[in-house]
Amino acid sequence: MMDKIFLSGMKFYSYHGVFAEENKLGQIFIVDAVLTLDLKEAGKTDDLETTINYGEAYQLIEKEMETPSKLLEHVAERIVRALFEQYERLEEVTIKITKQNPPIAGHYDGVGIEINRVR
Numbered sequence: 001m002m003d004k005i006f007l008s009g010m011k012f013y014s015y016h017g018v019f020a021e022e023n024k025l026g027q028i029f030i031v032d033a034v035l036t037l038d039l040k041e042a043g044k045t046d047d048l049e050t051t052i053n054y055g056e057a058y059q060l061i062e063k064e065m066e067t068p069s070k071l072l073e074h075v076a077e078r079i080v081r082a083l084f085e086q087y088e089r090l091e092e093v094t095i096k097i098t099k100q101n102p103p104i105a106g107h108y109d110g111v112g113i114e115i116n117r118v119r
């Protein structure tokens with residue numbers, strides 16, 4: 001069983017979407033991230049340099065969320081790429097992005113996507 005760092009329920013106001021109204025008005029997106037890596041060294045040494053600083057990972061995700069894409073799939077792939085480029089020790093990533101109030105009639109808690117990528 002591999003170790004994990006998680007960032008859950010991150011909320012961003014962004015402009016991703018297929019429709020012009022979404023690109024113009026924007027909406028809230030909820031992002032959940034799970035980063036898989038070995039946390040034994042950090043557990044032994046108590047040294048932040050031996051793990052991934054989740055505060056720094058948050059900023060990286062925030063930066064990608066600020067760049068508009070049409071599809072949530074595209075946003076998620078950009079986040080994964082940025083994380084793998086930044087963190088050599090990262091082995092696997094899961095990114096889930098939810099739109100709570102997309103322009104779709106009906107009753108639901110949210111719609112969205114989740115991707116999992118292994119380096």
Ligand SMILES: Nc1nc2c(c(=O)[nH]1)N=C([C@H](O)[C@@H](O)CO)CN2
Pocket residue numbers: 016017018019022070071072073099102103104113
């Ligand atoms: N698989 C996907 N389907 C849809 C997406 C998406 O990003 N991935 N986006 C939309 C619209 O932007 C949505 O917000 C409203 O219909 C539609 N389907």
